[in-house]
Amino acid sequence: MNLCKIQCWRRHIQGRGGWAIAAGVGGRGFNSKMASSTSSSSKGERKAIHKKLSVLIVENEDIAQTAYILCLQKCGAETLGVRNGAVAVKIHDITQMRFDLILMSSTMPIMDGIEATKKLRSMGITTMIVGMPTQSDNEEYRKEFMEAGLDKCYEQPLTMETFQSLIEKVSNKV
Incomplete structure (x- = not known):
């Protein structure tokens, strides 16, 4: 998804009462088309290109x-930030975008983390x-949040070590 599409999508979400921040490594927009497994270098060598986690x-x-966006980008991840659970659900429903990891806050306006997690599941x-x-x-409340379908739960604020651990766990699954 190129930056133009994100801006159009962002206007679409904003028009429906939501809000989103799109960010990517090196100032690029969020890219839903991830790198393939190999590419050719100028010397004809084949080298692996690792899929960036979204x-x-x-x-x-x-x-x-x-x-959180900046920390995850330092870990090499592509990021998309939204302000409430309703937008997170709409992203999956309307755009069919899929992510390798979802970080879900508990208390948010419009739709909280419990309801959003239940809907996503x-x-x-x-x-x-x-x-x-x-x-x-x-x-x-934390117990209800876990029962909604969380895989893990970490109290805010999250640390760089937590992000690195999560990225490593998700990378091993992908």
Whole structure:
């Protein structure tokens, strides 16, 4: 998906009450067409091109979302950030985009992480979904969040070590 398509898609989502940030490594837009397994170099050698992992970040706090995007880009991932669960569900439903990892905040406007996770799972999405509850979320809420269909759960703020560990786990599955 090129930057022009993202801008059009972003306007489409914004027109429906949502909001999205698209970002990619080196200032490129989010690319849903990932690299193939090999390519030829100028010397005729064949070298492997690793597929960049795609990560959807569902977080309504701008500063946290931007920090997560930058950390994941340092880990070599392509990222797309959205502000609520409803937009995350629409992305999967309308655009048919798929991600290698979804980071889901717990408390968001319009649709929270629990409802969004349940909807994504009911749509047949098998992507690893990692919940990001806040420090103020009580134990009962965290349990309900996990039962909604999370694969893992880490309290915010996430660290660079957490991102590296997640990228490594997802890379081994892809």
